[in-house]
Amino acid sequence: MSATGAERYARQVLHWGAEKQQQIQNSSLLVAGVGGLGATVSQLLVRAGIGHLYLVDDGVLDWPDLNRQTLYGEKDIGRAKLSLARERLNQINSATRIIELHGRIDDAFQVPAGVDGVADCLDNYRSRFLLYRALAAGTYFVHGGLDGDNGQVLTLLAGQSQPFDEVFAGALQPQGSIPVTPDNVVVIAGLMVNELFNVLWKTPKMLDRCLVVSLADFSMAFLEV
Amino acid sequence: MLQLQFFGLIRLLLKREALELAWTEGDTVQRVLDRVQVQVAVPFIQKLIDDQGTPHPGTIILVNRRNILHLQGLQTPLADGDTLAFFPPGAGG
Numbered sequence: 001m002s003a004t005g006a007e008r009y010a011r012q013v014l015h016w017g018a019e020k021q022q023q024i025q026n027s028s029l030l031v032a033g034v035g036g037l038g039a040t041v042s043q044l045l046v047r048a049g050i051g052h053l054y055l056v057d058d059g060v061l062d063w064p065d066l067n068r069q070t071l072y073g074e075k076d077i078g079r080a081k082l083s084l085a086r087e088r089l090n091q092i093n094s095a096t097r098i099i100e101l102h103g104r105i106d107d108a109f110q111v112p113a114g115v116d117g118v119a120d121c122l123d124n125y126r127s128r129f130l131l132y133r134a135l136a137a138g139t140y141f142v143h144g145g146l147d148g149d150n151g152q153v154l155t156l157l158a159g160q161s162q163p164f165d166e167v168f169a170g171a172l173q174p175q176g177s178i179p180v181t182p183d184n185v186v187v188i189a190g191l192m193v194n195e196l197f198n199v200l201w202k203t204p205k206m207l208d209r210c211l212v213v214s215l216a217d218f219s220m221a222f223l224e225v
Numbered sequence: 226m227l228q229l230q231f232f233g234l235i236r237l238l239l240k241r242e243a244l245e246l247a248w249t250e251g252d253t254v255q256r257v258l259d260r261v262q263v264q265v266a267v268p269f270i271q272k273l274i275d276d277q278g279t280p281h282p283g284t285i286i287l288v289n290r291r292n293i294l295h296l297q298g299l300q301t302p303l304a305d306g307d308t309l310a311f312f313p314p315g316a317g318g
Binding site for chain 1: 230232233234236237242280282283284285287290291292294295310312313314315316317318
């Protein structure tokens with residue numbers, strides 16, 4: 001079964017129009033990590049019709065992932081998330097070209113040339129710092145992170161903004177597992193995707209402004225960085 | 226005056242998102258934290274700093290958008306009109 005782009009994207013084009021839709025379809029993004037944030041971020045990008053999507057992740061699906069990693073199910077336990085994500089995303093929208101990047105984000109990691117932006121859906125600051133250092137000047141970086149009822153989204157422009165590892169210096173990984181709930185993951189992922197669209201349309205709204213979110217009292221506030 | 230901004234768990238703990246303090250000659254981040262502690266009457270310094278006076282990993286403190294770890298840490302001098310932000314970012318994904 002197939003559908004024309006006009007049918008598939010009809011409801012969102014009513015909202016943002018054909019020109020912005022075309023920009024999404026002509027764009028290329030890297031989603032780093034296809035766990036909690038990344039599974040939903042990549043899924044929403046593909047549903048919206050992103051043209052090219054690079055994915056990087058070296059994890060294997062485990063039971064504690066299933067509460068929030070929306071692309072996967074029980075039968076997937078033990079399988080590599082990267083290939084699972086590609087498989088599921090292709091089922092959602094075969095028009096998106098999905099490229100798997102195997103391996104870890106380390107000192108040697110290279111961001112593919114020509115990507116319009118990078119979504120930081122990682123789960124630790126060490127990898128986030130390495131990812132940011134791998135960006136070419138002029139690349140947008142949309143960071144997401146969360147802990148319990150709290151979370152944040154921030155956009156930086158490599159080469160222009162304060163480097164991510166300077167702003168977040170001292171934000172080291174806590175010991176043990178971080179509390180992460182399905183509802184907050186989807187909230188933060190949704191905000192990240194909204195901002196990724198803004199980046200693709202060259203109108204980022206969180207550039208050098210960290211949106212700090214708390215579900216504990218439904219608050220949002222900007223931290224200028 | 227000094228503008229203090231609290232985010233995330235620090236804001237929830239203090240039950241306030243901002244505080245304005247009079248600036249005093251010789252003020253540093255540490256001195257301001259000591260004054261805030263008295264004013265808010267909520268034990269929160271230990272959430273930010275250990276017994277040795279070192280900031281805990283996990284909470285970032287910005288002075289005019291710059292992380293104090295790239296300035297002079299808790300001894301970073303403050304000028305009248307400075308903005309301090311306290312933010313424990315979420316690390317999970």
